[in-house]
Amino acid sequence: xxxxxxxxxxxxxxxxxxxxxxxxxxxxxxxxxxxxxxxxxxxxxxxxxxxxxxxxxxxxxxxxxxxxxxxxxxxxxxxxxxxxxxxxxxxxxxxxxxxxxxxxxxxxxxxxxxxxxxxxxxxxxxxxxxxxxxxxxxxxxxxxxxxxxxxxxxxxxxxxxxxxxxxxxxxxxxxxxxxxxxxxxxxxxxxxxxxxxxxxxxxxxxxxxxxxxxxxxxxxxxxxxxxxxxxxxxxxxxxxxxxxxxxxxxxxxxxxxxxxxxxxxxxxxxxxxxxxxxxxxxxxxxxxxxxx
Amino acid sequence: xxxxxxxxxxxxxxxxxxxxxxxxxxxxxxxxxxxxxxxxxxxxxxxxxxxxxxxxxxxxxxxxxxxxxxxxxxxxxxxxxxxxxxxxxxxxxxxxxxxxxxxxxxxxxxxxxxxxxxxxxxxxxxxxxxxxxxxxxxxxxxxxxxxxxxxxxxxxxxxxxxxxxxxxxxxxxxxxxxxxxxxxxxxxxxxxxxxxxxxxxxxxxxxxxxxxxxxxxxxxxxxxxxxxxxxxxxxxxxxxxxxxxxxxxx
Numbered sequence: 001x002x003x004x005x006x007x008x009x010x011x012x013x014x015x016x017x018x019x020x021x022x023x024x025x026x027x028x029x030x031x032x033x034x035x036x037x038x039x040x041x042x043x044x045x046x047x048x049x050x051x052x053x054x055x056x057x058x059x060x061x062x063x064x065x066x067x068x069x070x071x072x073x074x075x076x077x078x079x080x081x082x083x084x085x086x087x088x089x090x091x092x093x094x095x096x097x098x099x100x101x102x103x104x105x106x107x108x109x110x111x112x113x114x115x116x117x118x119x120x121x122x123x124x125x126x127x128x129x130x131x132x133x134x135x136x137x138x139x140x141x142x143x144x145x146x147x148x149x150x151x152x153x154x155x156x157x158x159x160x161x162x163x164x165x166x167x168x169x170x171x172x173x174x175x176x177x178x179x180x181x182x183x184x185x186x187x188x189x190x191x192x193x194x195x196x197x198x199x200x201x202x203x204x205x206x207x208x209x210x211x212x213x214x215x216x217x218x219x220x221x222x223x224x225x226x227x228x229x230x231x232x233x234x235x236x237x238x239x240x241x242x243x244x245x246x247x248x249x250x251x252x253x254x255x256x257x258x259x260x261x262x263x264x265x266x267x268x269x270x271x272x273x274x275x276x277x278x279x280x281x282x283x284x285x286x287x288x289x290x291x292x
Numbered sequence: 293x294x295x296x297x298x299x300x301x302x303x304x305x306x307x308x309x310x311x312x313x314x315x316x317x318x319x320x321x322x323x324x325x326x327x328x329x330x331x332x333x334x335x336x337x338x339x340x341x342x343x344x345x346x347x348x349x350x351x352x353x354x355x356x357x358x359x360x361x362x363x364x365x366x367x368x369x370x371x372x373x374x375x376x377x378x379x380x381x382x383x384x385x386x387x388x389x390x391x392x393x394x395x396x397x398x399x400x401x402x403x404x405x406x407x408x409x410x411x412x413x414x415x416x417x418x419x420x421x422x423x424x425x426x427x428x429x430x431x432x433x434x435x436x437x438x439x440x441x442x443x444x445x446x447x448x449x450x451x452x453x454x455x456x457x458x459x460x461x462x463x464x465x466x467x468x469x470x471x472x473x474x475x476x477x478x479x480x481x482x483x484x485x486x487x488x489x490x491x492x493x494x495x496x497x498x499x500x501x502x503x504x505x506x507x508x509x510x511x512x513x514x515x516x517x518x519x520x521x522x523x524x525x526x527x528x529x530x531x532x533x534x535x536x537x538x539x540x541x542x
Contacts, residue, residue: 051381073383081381085374089304101296102383141378 003065004029004149004180005050010059012045019045020056021204027182027197029148032175034195034212035184038287041201043184044082047153050182051079064148071149075103078142079151080135082184086126092137093122099144112144115174117166132163139167143174150175152183156190168194188279202287215286216277222255223275229268237261294388301396305362306403315361315404319354320411323347327416340504344420347412348499349472352432354404356467356492359440360459362397367447368455390444390531397440402433420503428502435495435516441523448530466492491519 005027012020020042027033035043048054049061052068063071071077087095096113100106113119116136121129129137135155142150155171156164168190175181185191191198192212200208200215208215221239228235230246238261239252248269252258255274262269305311323346331342339345370376379389406429412418413425420428446459467473469483470492476484487493494515498508 053377053380072381075383079381081374081377083374084378084381085370086378087300087304087375088369088373089307090300094300094303098296098300099382138378141382145382 002029003027004031004063005182006060006062007046007050008060010046010049010056010061012042012049012054012056018204020049022059023201023204023206024059025199025206025209027180029180030178031197032181032183032195033197033199034191035182035199035201036186036188036191036283037184037201040203041287042204043201044153045204046201047079047081047151047182047184050151051077051081075105075145075147077149077151078103078145078147080138080142080153080155082153082157084138086129086134086137088127090126091123092118092126092129092140095126095137096122096140096144099141103145105146107144107146109144112140115143115170116140117170131158132160135159135163135167136170139170147179149180149182152181154184154186156185156187164190188283192279200283200286207286208282212279213276215282216279221251221253222277224250224252224255224258224262224272225275226262226269226272228270232267235262235265235267237265294384294392297384297389298392298395301362301392302399305396305400311358311361311400315354315358315400316407319350319357319404319408322353323350323408323411324415326350327412331416340500341418343412343416344418344503345475345500347408347416347418348428348432348503349475349496351405351408352435352492352496352499353467353472354408355401355432355436356439356495357463358401358404359397359436360443360446360463362400363393363440363443364446364459365443365452365456367393367444368450369452371447372452386531394437394440394444397443398433398436401436401440405429405432405436424502424505428499431502431508432495432499435491435498438491438516438519438523441520441527444527445523445530448527448533466490470494470496472496489515491516494519 003026005025007023007025010020010023011018023042023046035046037043045054049056050063050068052072061068063077066074066076068077093109093113096109100109100112110119113122116139118133118136118140121133126134126137135158139155156167159167164187171181172194183194195212198208198210198212198215199206224239226248227246228248234243235241235248237250238254238257239250242249250258255276259272259274262272326346327343331346333342376386376389380386409425409429442462443459446455446462450458469486470490471479471487472492476487476493494512498512498516501508501512
């Protein structure tokens with residue numbers, strides 16, 4: 001089977017709260033999928049069920065055709081959890097060595113430290129790390145497991161912009177070898193840059209599923225902008241055209257058609273730019289819609 | 293391997309200055325102080341010399357804190373810091389984690405216990421037979437087990453902020469009432485009754501019997517075994533008690 005993660009009709013309640021509501025999700029091997037959604041959307045509960053930390057009330061979860069706990073034990077899946085901490089009083093290298101010894105087919109400790117950019121910090125006590133460094137240690141604990149599938153629950157939370165960039169650079173190098181990654185995040189630019197598929201959750205349900213581009217398109221109009229000589233006639237293009245001091249703005253659901261029409265037409269246009277609908281808009285619209 | 297986890301648990305304890313100060317240096321210091329003040333009188337017939345009696349009491353005092361502090365405050369802290377959650381996401385069962393912590397608590401109890409004995413032998417002229425030293429250390433070491441179990445119960449019962457003061461308060465109260473500071477023989481009868489029921493007193497009494505050249509009293513063994521079973525059940529119950537899952541927040 002080529003399915004890394006399979007979630008079938010899963011519901012999970014905590015008392016009166018329905019944390020995950022009849023969710024079905026299949027992720028093929030080798031994909032990097034973003035799980036997007038506001039707080040309380042059910043992302044962390046989904047991650048917890050994929051790790052076997054909590055059981056679904058109904059439905060089934062399998063990871064690489066195994067039940068989650070078996071997959072964890074076999075090193076098939078490893079996670080950076082949102083609320084996890086590190087063992088105090090030991091060094092970074094000792095902690096990663098612990099991880100190495102727990103998994104059946106691990107990387108070497110040195111490799112995992114290298115991947116996480118921790119080589120120079122290997123002898124530092126875990127309690128004396130900065131937030132960003134601690135986050136990299138958590139990543140190294142995942143990397144050392146050498147898992148087919150990685151779950152990252154808001155891996156860059158509490159990191160600054162530089163830290164986020166470094167984290168994703170390390171991650172891309174790591175996933176280039178065909179691993180499956182499911183990451184939950186709040187940061188939309190991380191989705192754009194790192195995911196080939198986006199699953200949006202809200203109120204325990206999946207409300208959208210597609211490529212970042214598809215989601216953006218769902219958000220509505222793109223904008224095509226260009227300049228015309230001041231004396232030029234107002235162009236006729238698919239979309240809503242406004243002209244202001246030589247600058248033409250076309251709002252359109254189909255920017256490709258607008259650009260084709262422009263290019264094949266008679267206009268002497270300059271400085272063309274196409275502004276895609278923003279994922280932020282799309283995200284906001286999807287997650288704030290009233291439940292049906 | 294769980295073995296490596298157990299090793300790390302021991303290592304971090306031995307690196308902790310608070311452990312060294314409270315479980316190792318404090319009992320040795322108190323022993324030197326008390327043995328110097330109260331240890332001069334020659335032993336009355338049928339009683340231990342002061343230097344020996346206090347040595348056993350302080351060895352128990354050190355060993356108990358080693359076992360209790362390695363489990364209680366640490367488990368509570370790791371529950372709130374998320375390390376136990378991290379471990380749950382790795383191929384290591386919680387019962388293996390607890391077994392390793394229990395074993396580590398026992399390991400770090402040993403230096404605390406042995407150092408007081410070594411101080412007695414080296415500086416206070418305590419001369420016991422080799423078998424007495426060995427039997428006393430072994431018996432008292434095993435007798436530290438209920439305190440490591442008590443630590444697990446505390447660690448799962450209360451939060452990271454409370455666990456340390458609570459453990460320490462329980463430790464002090466049981467030590468005082470159990471006659472580790474003042475021998476129960478000089479206290480009123482009601483205190484004696486309380487002491488008789490406490491594992492702290494029974495642990496010291498185990499050592500006193502062996503240091504006196506006799507076999508351990510059956511009552512000591514029975515009471516300590518009772519506490520071990522009782523606290524083991526308590527720890528299991530507290531651990532299994534339903535708790536609000538961390539995942540419920542999201």
